[in-house]
Amino acid sequence: MGTGPSRYDGSSERHIPADQATVRRTNLGLVLRHLRDSGPRSRARIAQETGLNKATVSSLVAELAERRLVSTGDVDRAGSVGRPGLTVHLDGACVCGIGVELNVDYAAALVLDLRGQVLFEQRLALDVPALGAERTLDAVAGLVTEAVAATAGRGARPVGLTVAVAGLVRSVDGVVTLAPNIGWRDVAVLDGLRARLDVDFPIRVENDANLSAIAEWAMGSEARTPDLVYLTGEVGVGGGVIVAGRLLRGAGGLSGEVGHTSLGDPDAVCGCGRRGCWETVVGLAALLRAAADPGDPVHDPGRDLEARLAEVARRAGDGDLRTLAALQQVGRSLGTGAAVLVNLFNPGVVILGGYFAVLGPFFLEPLQAELEARVLGPGVAGARVALSTLGFTAAVRGGAHVALETVFDDPTLVPVPAALEPAGAR
């Protein structure tokens, strides 16, 4: 709007071709998303369910098939009173999205094809604070290169890369403005990766918990719950919020900051220099400190985190009083903070990820008790608590999903294979 008088030439017809192309792209995406979300079905059923007419659907499916994003399979006998049609289903093994996570003590990569199948997965132990930004970005670039090579071998072309970072990310230019646990301030992750990678697909940088929330919404056990709060505990504590089916970004993409927010004991001093940060009472360090003496092997950052958490769970299962008290205390503190989030966001579900999910069975009872005591809305305002089933892969799955969204937004970005042949072939 308000493009100024000089751009007005009196002939609105000139815009029509562009609009038709936009409508076509939107409808291609609509059909592709419908197949992803609702499963394989006939053209007739797609028409019926999307409101598009049958001729249009046939033409759209033909174009999607030409771009190798869908293919046709068995006869669909549901959803039509006429002649049964062949089912159309997502193919898309030829395109993929890459998700990479950069956390305090590891980097991970995961590649999904259009159907959500995992094509590649890798996790690298990395002491990021000690390594520094440049060498960390070298390692991340190496991980991406490996992922690209592995998927190329399977005939899949990456359409995008999303890098999840455990810190405040200015997504507009991919700068990590502040990552207290990594010790980074104003690190240009996007530019650093662009300089290291010779790739033709877009790269984005996002907060890790935001991407995990997207993964839960897209493929978690509580998928498609319109209002969803995701909380993850690792070295730091992160939050991501889905509001009415969309990620809450806020004015500058900094929303969902929970770890360094006064949601716990207001007097506890945090490593970031503030008081009352939630991380001081629900972060991994807080749990381990309460559960075991300093020399105990569960504190050893050199040991695999999942093995250390399994050891804590084993002790709790054996009835070790100190371990149980520590879990009880962290569960209560999770509840006091979660109650604030439930009062503010009124989510349908609160999903616990990271170590909160691994030890979740021990947290649920004290957490629920705090919610019941502190949430104003009757019946905890209808909020359920669920443990993530995505494990530590939520952020990379969310990243790969976001990378693939470009194809659902505009399927014409995926070239017709013939166009890749020598010039003149078409």
Added chain:
Amino acid sequence: MGTGPSRYDGSSERHIPADQATVRRTNLGLVLRHLRDSGPRSRARIAQETGLNKATVSSLVAELAERRLVSTGDVDRAGSVGRPGLTVHLDGACVCGIGVELNVDYAAALVLDLRGQVLFEQRLALDVPALGAERTLDAVAGLVTEAVAATAGRGARPVGLTVAVAGLVRSVDGVVTLAPNIGWRDVAVLDGLRARLDVDFPIRVENDANLSAIAEWAMGSEARTPDLVYLTGEVGVGGGVIVAGRLLRGAGGLSGEVGHTSLGDPDAVCGCGRRGCWETVVGLAALLRAAADPGDPVHDPGRDLEARLAEVARRAGDGDLRTLAALQQVGRSLGTGAAVLVNLFNPGVVILGGYFAVLGPFFLEPLQAELEARVLGPGVAGARVALSTLGFTAAVRGGAHVALETVFDDPTLVPVPAALEPAGAR
């Protein structure tokens, strides 16, 4: 989607008339909203700025004029290189929206016409907790009847009524599930008003702070800031949040609950029975208790609230140390809670309403200091703090605005005047 096979009849053409009518309604609303948001302009400019073609715009404007929602005025010389056209502007003095607020100690009504002009305004002192639900609803119904009569005399037909209540509202059926300061639990406000009012327009019930947030977004000093947090202090403390230009509702319409959320001193006991409620440190009672002895006239609920607040401001202006210390303390507590909201929502602006706005100049410094100390994002994550300019009318303005939205969503709901004449006249 998924309407089931039995409804599919194979002829998509049958849907086309309905679709065309939908497109027509959408475009009528688009033009009407554009005139509201961007001001009077020629048909040519509307076409240029909305992307609709000129013939369509002329036809849409003709229909809107027929329904008396727009009229044409002066020559518009901007925005067109061709023959200058007459400006079209919102008329709509014949339709209006009614907003009513029900708070602890008053009920208020305000009526807006389509252009946002106030047609009627009234405020009624009311001891709602003492009066009980039935007699309160009698009073509210009386207020509505008065508003309808006053606007009918001016030729304006109400298109809707929105009732703002200071409590948790289940908007789907208009039940106030819990209003701690009023002392209500499960009061059927919508049904109660329907039984008392013989009106043909829709009635909605909403949380007061949510409607105030909408008013700030639509007509406040920070209007159209996409991410906005509104906080109001009256007897209770309320919050409303706009996310990407839309009200945050949450799964059950209970979002934005701040007053009874642990955002302050965790040990303070609240009237609601919980500990740590923000209201205990930033509610009006907390300020007055800190500022003056029990016998002081500023405590007298029989005196006008604005006069009592003016007295507090006068004392602070005169340098009264106890008053200044109380304001300083409340400002700090406002800051600790606001910091949580800024970390979570990353708003472009935090707007203070109710008594927070009246005494705002005294709160801003300590509030800003807490934000700077507690918000993780650099530069308070870019959040400004602003004082509402809507005074105590924000909720009723938001209510009237929401009532009018039905006309912008579907201008054909407003009948062509001839249709109101005796049958056969058209």
